[in-house]
Amino acid sequence: MIMYGGEIEKAGGSANHMSNGGGVVLKKGPWTAAEDEILSVYVRENGEGNWNAVQKNTGLVRCGKSCRLRWANHLRPNLRKGSFTGDEERLIIQLHAQLGNKWARMAAQLPGRTDNEIKNYWNTRLKRLQRQGLPLYPPDIIPNHQLHPHPHHHQQNHHQQQHQHQQIDSYTSFLTLPYSSPTAQTATYHNTNNNYSSFSLNPSPSSYPTTTSSPSFLHSQYTPNYSSTSFHNNPVYSMKQEFPSNQIPQIGVFNNVNNFTDNEKQNNTNLHRRSISCSLLEDVLVEAEALAGGDGDRPSKRRQLTASPPNHHNNNNNDNDNFFSVSFEQYDSSENICSLQDLKPKEEESLQMNTMQDDIAKLLDWGSDSGEISNGQSSVLTDDNLVLDVHQLNSLFPADSTAAETRTNDEQNNNDKINCSWDNLHGVS
DNA sequence: AAGTTGGTCAACCGCACCTCG
DNA sequence: CCGAGGTGCGGTTGACCAACT
Incomplete structure (x- = not known):
């Protein structure tokens, strides 16, 4: 003792x-x-x-x-300390647009980062932006709740149920939200590779800072595309961001990575933490199943958010050409992810996680000149950036194509089903 | 130099879910 | 079925520090 x-x-x-x-x-x-x-x-x-x-x-x-x-x-081991990189900041913003205040889920997408860190970062950022009357999200990112302001009411996982009481309040607040910025397009974004992003992007994004210390941002070099009148009249820019009660668990762009690189999983003896991760994945799986199984004829936000790109990438082609499709391929295979973790020999798993950890570290550093705080430029997720991202990922995840190739027919079918639902999406032009 | 303000970080609190007896 | 214990999550608070006035 x-x-x-x-x-x-x-x-x-x-x-x-x-x-x-x-x-x-x-x-x-x-x-x-x-x-x-x-x-x-x-x-x-x-x-x-x-x-x-x-x-x-x-x-x-x-x-x-x-x-x-x-x-x-x-x-716990493998915690990332220090400031968020610009790409991490960008990812946080993107994830928040998708998930809302789901810090634990966001942390699961950011290897080595804790929910507390992310929460602190966001709250600081929130406070600053509110004080400055600036929008919480770059113009090119429209939170999902703005695309689909009427959440459906079935809750499929305990994470969502857990804070129902809080979420009710959030939802009430949310109902008062106006929608997207004047110039933002409420269409789900497709990049040139026909990829899919689950949040909407303005094709002509302005420079938007992510950093907490960007002088250019703090001194209003950030110039929204819209008039100051609309800017300030749009409560999105100044109100506390709240989210509807049934925030839909989303697959972040790093979903695939998370499954293997979350530091907590590196401790192979830690079944408990693994179960936590699997719990998150199970949430995802439940959604996938709900989607694949047909969630009635209700075109839900869930459906929209988890839809796959057109199925040209379904087969053995190089899916790792596609930044987002990589995520969704993994997502479609999410059922296997948990089981893989449980079945895979620990050494192999550990090795893979270490490799992926390095990859993620590289990934998070790409496009960041100094590897430090973003200067605001890199936060913009443009079409061109996506292409770049795709290439970056291409080199980082060579195994993904293999993973895609080994998908089962069932997974393929699920994917196809989801693809079919693409046409049903709201807000997709 | 002293006071103020803002940012960061760590930790606590309350609530809800899950498991088990 | 019910209650207790364990756990996870999100919200909140307070200490500390640096920059600013």
Whole structure:
């Protein structure tokens, strides 16, 4: 047993302590290095989960939730520290446009990043943009809720159900939202490769900063395409962004990557965390199944968001020519992703994840001159950028074509079904 | 130099879901 | 079926620091 030897203030003598009900006064506030070490050793030896046992077994006077949080946000391996890169920022914005305040889901798309980091980043950004009266999203990104302001009401996963009470409020707020910016096109974007993006893009995006510290942004070099009147009259630009209650779990552009590179999965002994990841994937799977199985004749936002590009990429062609199709290929195969993780030998899995981790690191750095904070230019997802992205991904994910080739017929059928639903999408011109 | 403001980060809180007995 | 315990998620808060006035 590891005994915690850190200082413990007198019971009840500090606001930084709380009782766990058993007479033990649990410590609150910042963690010490000694506490970190104790927790790290314990998790290495016992794995994650059963966090309340940490206190019992180590004497660490921290509640289970605190232990879990500390581990997840600071101690677990392969955490990415430091500022978000420009591409990460862009991805966060894109994901937020898709998912809303689903920080955990967003974090799952950003290897090594925590939901807390993303949340902090977004909230900071939100506050700044609100203060400046600037839009939350670049003109070329239209949040899904603006495309489909009437969410349907079936909720298919517990993540969505979990915060129903909050989401009701959010939905109420959401109903007051106006829709897209004056110049934004409410059509789902197709790039020149006939690829699909689940958020809408203005074909002529203006430069939009993603960085939290971009001087050009902070000093209003950002010039929206529309008049200042419409700019300020459009509440999108100044209101707190809220999302409808049934935020649809989306497949982010890094979905495929996430399945293998999420750092938490690198700990192969960690079945618990794997189950978390699978839980996310299962959510995706449920949606895929709902889509493939025909969600009635209701053209839902879900359907729109998960639709595949035209099926010219269905077969053995080089799907990795296509940035987004890579994601969707993986998505269509999402059922296998969890099972693969469970079945794959740990060494192989680990190796693959390491490789993918590197790939992601490269991916996140592409287009970022310095690899540091975006200067605002790279945040624009233009058609040309997409082409570039596709080529970048081409070199990063050579295995994807193989993966696509090994898809089962069922997966292919599912994909085809989803493709068929493409024509039913709302807002697709 | 002192006060103010804003940004970042870490941590806590409350709620809801899941599992299990 | 029900309650307790464990867990995950999103919201919120407060400390700290740097830039600004």
